[in-house]
Amino acid sequence: xxxxxxxxxxxxxIRQNPATLLGLSIVALMVVLAxxxxxxxxxxxxxxxxxxxxxxxxxxxxxxxxxxxxxxxSRVVWAARLDLFIAATAVMxxxxxxxxxxxxSGYLGGWLDEILMRFMDILQAFPSLILxxxxxxxxxxxxxxxxxxxxxxNIPGYARLMRSTLLSEKQRTYVLAARAVGNPPWRIxxxxxxxxxxxxxxxxxxxxxxxxxxxxxxxxxxGLGVAIPNAEWGVMINMGLQDFWQGHWxxxxxxxxxxxxxxxxxxxxxxxxSDILDPRRSHR
Amino acid sequence: xRVLRFILRRLALLVPVLLSTLFIAFFLxxxxxxxxxxxVAGPYISQEKREAMKREARLDLPFxxxxxxxxxxxxxxGDMGTSYTTAQPVSRDLLQRxxxxxxxVFHGMFLAVAVAIPFGFLSALYKDSPVDHASRxxxxxxxxxxxxxxxxxxxxxxxxxxxxxxPPIGRLPxxxxxxxxxxGLYTLDAVLAGQWDVFRxxxxxxxxxxxxLALTAMAPLARMTRAAMVEALESEYVRAARALGLPPxxxxxxxxxxxxxxxxxxxxxxxxxxxxxxVVLVEFVFSWPGLGxxxxxxxxxxxxxAIQGAILLVTTAYVLxxxxxxxxxxxxxxxxxx
Amino acid sequence: MSLLEVRGLKTYFYxxxxxxxxxxGLDFRLEPAQILGLVGETGSGKSVTGFSILRLxxxxxxxxxxxxxFEGGDLLRxxxxxxxxxxxxxxxxxxxxxxxxxxxxxxxGRFLEHVLRFRAGLPRNQTRDEAVRLLSAVHIPDPxxxxxxxxxxxxxxxxxxxxxxxxxxARPKLLIADEPTTGLDVTVQAQIMRLLRELRDKIGTAQILxxxxxxxxSEVCDVIAVxxxxxxxxxxxxxxxxxxxxxxxxxxxxxxxxxxxxxxxIPAIFGSAPDLVNPTRGCRFHPRCSYAFDRCRMERPKPVNxxxxxxxxxxxxxxxxxx
Numbered sequence: 003x004x005x006x007x008x009x010x011x012x013x014x015x016i017r018q019n020p021a022t023l024l025g026l027s028i029v030a031l032m033v034v035l036a037x038x039x040x041x042x043x044x045x046x047x048x049x050x051x052x053x054x055x056x057x058x059x060x061x062x063x064x065x066x067x068x069x070x071x072x073x074x075x076s077r078v079v080w081a082a083r084l085d086l087f088i089a090a091t092a093v094m095x096x097x098x099x100x101x102x103x104x105x106x107s108g109y110l111g112g113w114l115d116e117i118l119m120r121f122m123d124i125l126q127a128f129p130s131l132i133l134x135x136x137x138x139x140x141x142x143x144x145x146x147x148x149x150x151x152x153x154x155x156n157i158p159g160y161a162r163l164m165r166s167t168l169l170s171e172k173q174r175t176y177v178l179a180a181r182a183v184g185n186p187p188w189r190i191x192x193x194x195x196x197x198x199x200x201x202x203x204x205x206x207x208x209x210x211x212x213x214x215x216x217x218x219x220x221x222x223x224x225g226l227g228v229a230i231p232n233a234e235w236g237v238m239i240n241m242g243l244q245d246f247w248q249g250h251w252x253x254x255x256x257x258x259x260x261x262x263x264x265x266x267x268x269x270x271x272x273x274x275x276s277d278i279l280d281p282r283r284s285h286r
Numbered sequence: 287x288r289v290l291r292f293i294l295r296r297l298a299l300l301v302p303v304l305l306s307t308l309f310i311a312f313f314l315x316x317x318x319x320x321x322x323x324x325x326v327a328g329p330y331i332s333q334e335k336r337e338a339m340k341r342e343a344r345l346d347l348p349f350x351x352x353x354x355x356x357x358x359x360x361x362x363x364g365d366m367g368t369s370y371t372t373a374q375p376v377s378r379d380l381l382q383r384x385x386x387x388x389x390x391v392f393h394g395m396f397l398a399v400a401v402a403i404p405f406g407f408l409s410a411l412y413k414d415s416p417v418d419h420a421s422r423x424x425x426x427x428x429x430x431x432x433x434x435x436x437x438x439x440x441x442x443x444x445x446x447x448x449x450x451x452x453p454p455i456g457r458l459p460x461x462x463x464x465x466x467x468x469x470g471l472y473t474l475d476a477v478l479a480g481q482w483d484v485f486r487x488x489x490x491x492x493x494x495x496x497x498x499l500a501l502t503a504m505a506p507l508a509r510m511t512r513a514a515m516v517e518a519l520e521s522e523y524v525r526a527a528r529a530l531g532l533p534p535x536x537x538x539x540x541x542x543x544x545x546x547x548x549x550x551x552x553x554x555x556x557x558x559x560x561x562x563x564x565v566v567l568v569e570f571v572f573s574w575p576g577l578g579x580x581x582x583x584x585x586x587x588x589x590x591x592a593i594q595g596a597i598l599l600v601t602t603a604y605v606l607x608x609x610x611x612x613x614x615x616x617x618x619x620x621x622x623x624x
Numbered sequence: 625m626s627l628l629e630v631r632g633l634k635t636y637f638y639x640x641x642x643x644x645x646x647x648x649g650l651d652f653r654l655e656p657a658q659i660l661g662l663v664g665e666t667g668s669g670k671s672v673t674g675f676s677i678l679r680l681x682x683x684x685x686x687x688x689x690x691x692x693x694f695e696g697g698d699l700l701r702x703x704x705x706x707x708x709x710x711x712x713x714x715x716x717x718x719x720x721x722x723x724x725x726x727x728x729x730x731x732x733g734r735f736l737e738h739v740l741r742f743r744a745g746l747p748r749n750q751t752r753d754e755a756v757r758l759l760s761a762v763h764i765p766d767p768x769x770x771x772x773x774x775x776x777x778x779x780x781x782x783x784x785x786x787x788x789x790x791x792x793x794a795r796p797k798l799l800i801a802d803e804p805t806t807g808l809d810v811t812v813q814a815q816i817m818r819l820l821r822e823l824r825d826k827i828g829t830a831q832i833l834x835x836x837x838x839x840x841x842s843e844v845c846d847v848i849a850v851x852x853x854x855x856x857x858x859x860x861x862x863x864x865x866x867x868x869x870x871x872x873x874x875x876x877x878x879x880x881x882x883x884x885x886x887x888x889x890i891p892a893i894f895g896s897a898p899d900l901v902n903p904t905r906g907c908r909f910h911p912r913c914s915y916a917f918d919r920c921r922m923e924r925p926k927p928v929n930x931x932x933x934x935x936x937x938x939x940x941x942x943x944x945x946x947x
Contacts, residue, residue, distance in 0.1 A: 021426075124303055127555065127608070131563025132581075132600055139585040139593060140314035216432055220567055223434050224582055239435055243571060251442050258435030265430035273426075526725035529680055530790055531712030531743055540738075544729050620774040621728060 022274025028267025043076035100160025108168035212268030367591035385470025387576030394499030406511025428505035514546035633690035661841030664851030722783035733771025781812035
């Protein structure tokens, strides 16, 4: 699919849409931070410096320290690793489960399709954070819960995408030809149908990624996700809230900034991708 | 009369939604290993007290019977059980805390609509102008910023530093008592009672939380308004209207805007749902004594009757808004079959 | 004096692939109460011509040169407010998909009343009756009840009649009809065509009928202008065009119509639509012309009169190499 795009076209699109490049750079930066956290972070994120409690940013602690004396910069960097991991895993799970469900539903049709899609409708329409809270309640707090909660809510999105691609391609001549020749259903699915759905799924996954970070941070902020005092952006903001009255703005400002940047990056990237890969879709 | 049948038909479709959500809530509570009673009561209760509580919560009965009895109680007596944390009937808890959340959501959404729609509208009319680019940037940023962080930052600037707004400890300063209860909405009740100082205090407490809530809802609304307006302005019927020489005023309002409203209404439910999630976060940051905080505390303490009640209420509210929006679209769009 | 005289009209489209010179010096003339057929294939520029006259060329198109003289005044030089005053009143246009050209949220009656109020200057208390009158003028049955109908409740034919009613509400001198019957049933087509002719006969509305269907044009038009790649290659009264076509393209079009009495191969014009971003030098039709010779490849031909009311743009006429 990417071979279809001439290099000049990609360059043209990027020039038209510098925001996409910005988005890509931001996401890339975050990924680098996440991967190389152990080498970038000057301190251990849980190390408590008892003689440097709640200090503003300085040359020693670039983003200051929190009320336990932990270095905020190191924590932010390590949190990037945790949050990006959570988001990526959630997107992966959601994508696989959702796509399979959608493809199956579309392929089999009938009342199974009806019921499944109705269920997806309900799931998708429901306020996502409330749903995530419900799941958190059922499973108890923790990283695993956050991943499940963040992936569950987005399954309908992928399911619908897969299903509609499948339905529109199912009628196409080449599929009928493949079936006539005797190709087994799964081969038809994989070789012919999935590649066609790749574009919208990719766009959806990028946007989902940013959104997952928001949800994960929100859950942890509420105390339903990653436990305090682990290095997670939402947790850090919660700790900042506890410390709010002293006016130690650095405890929550930096983690929040990183959340906003990452989500912004993935939103810009997702929007740009949808413009590039499907020029018919008019955003402007 | 047709309208009534339309409403009833829609309601009929939505009752299953309510039931299934409740079912899921029930299911989640009781399916897990361990016992809801054990989780909420803690380890320091005697075994016989534990058994008594279990029986009272009907946990000795089969699942379907529990569900059925819950619904029966709900429908006949409005009884949703008793909260384990407040020791009050859940229904009373919910009723008590509802106005606070309603006031917050109302002001937040009102603000969001009041800003987003005109912005999207102007953005489309002056497409690709600096105003357009600026508002699109703001929209994208708005969607990316976590609402709870925004609340904190706003609080830091406007409370700690500038002292323009009151501290985030509730709907009114501790020394002030709420106005005589009519609706439970402090702003409205204060106006009705003529207590202008209370009104001012309640309003200023509302400012930052509603702005935080509004900022996240604004972005998708503005985006959709713009997209819908652009599509309307580039449509065939607008082109024909221009060819007929209809004045620009008529074209922009009766032709473009009217048609653009429909897709905006359609996403409104989604935005509202998103705002419902946001309200929990905002209530947490601002210590706002509403349903969001109530639900959160219920979850943190495994108070399952409260959780069930809260989920039911949220779903009902959501479903009602969905219905209202459906009605609104049907009222505007003659193509919808009523 | 002619009602409309188009001289050297140039309309270019500025696209990613380059500048598309859709119209590059178009000339024609229309007399009062005359019906002109603008016939051409997709991409010939016929619709763009219609838009250019009304100055409603959609982005990324722009009128870059020429004159459009309507009743003595050049429309291209008019300030926009005055141009807007003309639209719907002196010149009106109807479009291809009548049901999408009507606002789905406004009932037909209110739509007509809008036009009557704003374009025909009728006071509010008279608009309803006039709307009914208009609807019956376009032969819509039960016009009183129809006022409350919404566009999605109308058939294609009825919707087009409503559009026509709106277009003639202010008694325009010129009506531009852009493929008004494409997409309608053949029987409905005939009715609409008859209606258009009636408009000319009864109110004297001159019309430009834009279509790709030569046969359709022949039913109702007085004169036909055949367009190819932004140029009028032949212009003649209908009967003359069908009897003695001079331009190879016209001949090809006429020959490719399936005839009821004959069975056999339908001759097609070989080649495909021209590339207007990098137009070939010389006559734009020469790559597809069986008679093309050297001069055709070098220069663009100019219109040559075959008779006072019949001209063709082809070197064959000047070189005398005609069969």
